[in-house]
Amino acid sequence: MFRGANKVTLDSKGRLAVPTRYRERIVERSNGRLIATVDRQDRCLLIYPLPEWEEIELKLRRLPTLNPLARRLQRLMIGHATDLELDGNGRILIPPSLREYAGLTRTAMLIGQGNRFELWDEVQWNENREQWLKADETAEPLPPELGSLSL
Amino acid sequence: MFRGANKVTLDSKGRLAVPTRYRERIVERSNGRLIATVDRQDRCLLIYPLPEWEEIELKLRRLPTLNPLARRLQRLMIGHATDLELDGNGRILIPPSLREYAGLTRTAMLIGQGNRFELWDEVQWNENREQWLKADETAEPLPPELGSLSL
DNA sequence: CGTCCGGTGGGAAAAAGTGGGAACGAATGG
DNA sequence: CCATTCGTTCCCACTTTTTCCCACCGGACG
Numbered sequence: 035m036f037r038g039a040n041k042v043t044l045d046s047k048g049r050l051a052v053p054t055r056y057r058e059r060i061v062e063r064s065n066g067r068l069i070a071t072v073d074r075q076d077r078c079l080l081i082y083p084l085p086e087w088e089e090i091e092l093k094l095r096r097l098p099t100l101n102p103l104a105r106r107l108q109r110l111m112i113g114h115a116t117d118l119e120l121d122g123n124g125r126i127l128i129p130p131s132l133r134e135y136a137g138l139t140r141t142a143m144l145i146g147q148g149n150r151f152e153l154w155d156e157v158q159w160n161e162n163r164e165q166w167l168k169a170d171e172t173a174e175p176l177p178p179e180l181g182s183l184s185l
Numbered sequence: 186m187f188r189g190a191n192k193v194t195l196d197s198k199g200r201l202a203v204p205t206r207y208r209e210r211i212v213e214r215s216n217g218r219l220i221a222t223v224d225r226q227d228r229c230l231l232i233y234p235l236p237e238w239e240e241i242e243l244k245l246r247r248l249p250t251l252n253p254l255a256r257r258l259q260r261l262m263i264g265h266a267t268d269l270e271l272d273g274n275g276r277i278l279i280p281p282s283l284r285e286y287a288g289l290t291r292t293a294m295l296i297g298q299g300n301r302f303e304l305w306d307e308v309q310w311n312e313n314r315e316q317w318l319k320a321d322e323t324a325e326p327l328p329p330e331l332g333s334l335s336l
Numbered sequence: 337c338g339t340c341c342g343g344t345g346g347g348a349a350a351a352a353g354t355g356g357g358a359a360c361g362a363a364t365g366g
Numbered sequence: 367c368c369a370t371t372c373g374t375t376c377c378c379a380c381t382t383t384t385t386c387c388c389a390c391c392g393g394a395c396g
Contacts (some may be wrong), residue, residue: 047384054342106317113189113297114189120386123342123387125344173243196354205352272377273377276354278374
């Protein structure tokens with residue numbers, strides 16, 4: 035499982051050095067093969083080990099093609115899914131189109147989220163984090179799925 | 186399976202270089218033979234390896250001929266289906282009528298969608314993508330098939 | 337203080353993408 | 367029926383991009 039927030043840098047060619055503590059796990063789980071795609075609701079990227087992604091892709095592809103909502107989901111997620119591979123230096127190359135989507139500049143945040151990573155531009159990450167903290171203070175009523183959650 | 190978004194260019198003769206990462210798969214799946222046809226709801230083209238298309242054509246032809254909707258589908262999809270072949274340089278030639286239908290200019294987007302590709306004019310792809318993202322934010326009620334999807 | 341390891345940058349070789357030209361074939365008009 | 371012209375296809379060569387590899391820098395730890 036992937037955890038933690040890491041400050042990373044994208045060099046001029048779009049390469050990103052994966053923190054060493056994750057590398058071994060990625061190699062043993064998927065032989066270094068990853069998939070990056072876009073997140074629908076936030077301007078960030080989702081990065082999955084290949085086997086994790088394949089499960090999700092299967093679910094997505096089973097959705098009815100004639101349903102416009104399902105079609106949108108497929109176009110966004112499968113349509114942007116890009117193969118990545120760890121190079122000899124433990125780096126991955128983020129293609130320009132995805133960099134652009136997430137507004138990635140030189141410094142980014144790589145966030146462990148269990149079975150995947152999220153990749154944010156550092157500035158956007160910080161802005162969003164502040165908002166989430168503020169939003170929690172206003173203490174909206176919890177939807178029923180969350181009411182029973184014990185942390 | 187095909188995934189990912191690729192910026193491609195149509196040259197003055199209407200030729201399109203298929204990104205190399207897909208070529209091998211296309212050749213082994215269908216010996217380089219593809220079918221392009223029109224999409225019903227969006228102004229884009231659908232491109233299938235020949236065997237995939239044959240299954241779809243079969244399904245379409247089984248639809249009740251008396252149903253006007255089915256009739257329309259058949260006429261649009263089967264009626265516009267065109268054979269394409271990878272040439273010696275890994276390019277396919279998009280015929281003028283299909284180019285016109287999809288409003289294709291010089292730069293286009295080739296989108297992997299599992300068993301097929303979608304080919305969009307770049308401008309239209311970007312416009313549509315922004316709309317889909319906006320629409321998702323409004324959080325319409327999800328149809329039951331989608332509610333349980335965990336990404 | 338030296339060595340090791342992770343991170344970073346750049347350069348060279350290879351591959352992919354792009355454009356143009358020539359040859360072939362079909363179609364049309366004399 | 368032949369000749370000319372237009373369109374299509376095939377092939378070659380150039381340019382750009384990508385990928386791979388090596389070397390350096392800086393910090394951490396012994």
